[in-house]
Amino acid sequence: MKPQSMTGFARSDGHWQRYRWSWELRSVNGKGLDFRLRLPQGSDHLESEVRKRLSGRLSRGNVQVALSITLSESKLELVVNEAALQAILDLKARLGDRVDDGKLTFEGLLGMRGIADFREAEESEETIETRDRMILADLDLALDRLCAMRADEGDKIVAVLGRQIDRIETLTATIAADPTREPAAIAARLAEQVSRLVEASPALDDSRLYAEAVLLATKADLQEEIDRLNAHVEAARALIAQGGPCGRRLDFLAQEFNRETNTICSKSNAVAVTAAGLELKTVIDQFREQIQNLE
Structure with a gap:
């Protein structure tokens, strides 16, 4: 099953003998699965079966369910x-x-x-059972329509997420390929920084300065963060391809994306890398916004 959105609306109507009824289902975002049922007086006995059928088809979202029953003639x-x-x-x-x-x-x-x-006049048990069976059949029809709408919205969200993941991968590759990360560039930058310090304070120990500079350069290396970002990209694509409810796990990955990007921005000593990191943060925020709509 493809990932579904948590938002949707559906309606179904039915009639039998002198009874007419209508189901309305509305679904919006939610941390878990929560139902709010509005059943007419005398229909409380349907509640457990309604909840059972909803739980069998949905896994997340705040779902409002309303049933109305009217009589076309009095008896x-x-x-x-x-x-x-x-x-x-x-x-x-x-x-x-x-x-x-x-x-x-x-x-x-x-x-x-x-x-x-x-x-x-009171109906016979057989009449009530037949009516209730037909009413619940129309609930299933409304659920089919709700799930179809949620699936359609899910397809649109997945398409957006796919483009955002591609963009995250591209920006990660941009950071990885930045020339300031080349060993020769790092060595030249370190040599220049040490030279300026020695000129400013001739009494400083050259070897100690170089050792400290190398240690700082090692701490500022971005390879681990780049590797983790690439791993998270693959994990996000795998989750989406797997289908089913995946919103919570994608939200966790979005947090990990953000964590690695923050580290890259804090370590960066190059304008291009910082710019790519800031754009990454923007894309990741948009990614998280879309995930909030996913079941």
């Missing part, structure tokens, strides 16, 4: 409060001739508060 039933009705009838029996039987009509009973009420 009402009359519910009679048997206890209240019996209490009324018992009272009538106790009162006997003291009340007018003609006023205790069926319409009068229905009009009494708490005796009878209309409510939405």
